[in-house]
Amino acid sequence: MTILAWAIVIFVLLVLVWLGWNAHITQKTARNVAQAVPPRGNFIQISTGQLHYIDKGQGPVILMVHGLGAQLGNFDTGLADDLAKDFRVIAIDRPGMGWSDRPKDAPASPRAQAALVAEVIDTLNLDKPLVVGHSLGGAIAMCLALDFPEKIRGLALLAPLTMPTQAPAEVFAGLNLRRAWIRRLVSETLAIPTTIRMAEQNMAAIFGPDAVPAEYAVQGGGMLGLRPVSFRNTSRDFLASGKDLGFMVKGYAGLQVPVSILFGRQDQVLDAAVHGEALVAKHPHITLHQIDGGHMLPLTHIAQTLEFIRKYSQ
Template sequence: MSIGWIIALIILGLLGLNAWMVFKTWRIKRRVEKAVPPRGKFIDISSGRLHYVDRGEGPAIVMIHGLAAQLGNFDMGLIDALSRDHRVIALDRPGMGWSERGEEVPANPRAQAAQVVELIDALGVERPLVVGHSLGGAIALCLALDFPQKTRGLALLAPLTMRGGKVAAPFHALNVKSRWMRFVLSWTLASINSIRNTALVFGYVFGPEEVPKGYSVQGGGLLGLRPVSYRNSCRDFLASARDLKWMAAGYGGLQVPVSVLYARGDRILDPDLQGTQFAQQNPAAIRLSLIEGGHMLPVTQPDACESFIREAEAGSAGIGEHDAADQGRVV
């Protein structure tokens, strides 16, 4: 057999393999969308159609989820608990869950904060308490810095706040700068590898805690297997640190109280850098609480998060009384 025929057979084999991966990814996408359909309403903002839930009555709380996630992360007990006496609005960030975001729409935290404000204004919400988890914490901080009149305070769960620190292993696969490479990977290797590496990734994201039963559907975890989720998670990851220098320069002038909850065993973000050192930027405005656990507090410890959020809203965050002892307080 000539070398030309060998090369041709190799090319045909690769094309066949890619076709199989695209078909398998399409089947995964269909099953995921059937298992986890939209659970809320839609509204049009500048980034496209936005999906959100709006439950309960009373003082408003707006909830912003983290990287590669969606509003289901707050819907494993936390939304229901708070909506007994609050109006709770949780959104799929643009590009995540069931929300749209075009490639031309910016993905940096400051831009996403402005998009959240669009939702707040469109729904006629008056100065809500803003809850942010992980990357959602960075977005909430940008909102407070750019639009302090739009919120009465922040309650941040394991937030991204400071520059520096190591990138956790599960996020290395999101460091894809080429738009076209992101598209190709999203329809070939991304979903398949995510399923294959589930135990390893969950060990970082949830550890040292266990993954709660029901996370895949009620917590929305399966939606991360959709090709569009991978592509937009890559964009969010690449843009996540873009505003941190600007943010840090403004921490001393925060105009709203900020409460922060971190778990000592967090394997995604460093509680000392992102929690303790952040709180030291403005002791008069920022209060830090530490508990045991990992990064996915809204999912693994909704009761502790509920208590923390209610305490933050009640104004018992001790503004002006923050000290070293507060940093070790267990909620």
């Protein structure tokens, strides 16, 4: 063999060893995460498989839908328990996230996921819940209001995705993997070790300017993102997140349920001027409230988020 051929062989072997080591770290991390953050609620069967949810309190129903790469723990570090004093509070792991199933060929667009939320409402026999949607969960909630207005009594949205944008936040660039085999390879090797190494930088981009709460990793469920299946489904959700924004924009004028929005003025993920101010300027029947804060309001501004939800929950 020539020197060049030997160099290529050695390089390939080094790459395989490197990928194998990353795969080992990924598998070990996933096992540790499953032990640290096990399911904390109940399961029901819907068309995508088992769906994990928590159900607390009694009274008028509040149904909570989380955002991109998240799970129900985002609502379970103060919001759910406080609201459960006066309401029946249900928070779900969206299909494919947390401990909920989703087949790899299931559509991931906001409108498709809204239909799955409608299945949850029917399966649990919920009487016109107020739907609280955060971030991507806000877009899903909007599609639910447009396609299934008869199933809900209104929307209270937290930093929602509502309008088409030219460029997503830079922190999500690593999710832009359009081929399934690439998502599989990256998720099983590089994604989790890279996420761990860049955790401080990524959290600053998502939470900033607010600090990351100490309880976010376990009680807030943040660790559940350190699993290959979570990465793959987050990537799919990211790629599909803009597919129904045109449909949503065309439907805002005809909304049949009340919609209110809470935004942090310093949101670094979704611009409040675009997804809040520009929206209500065109559609004044949608109510906008702004506070000082970033994107992760359910975790970082619990008191103000509670005040907002309670105001529109009757």
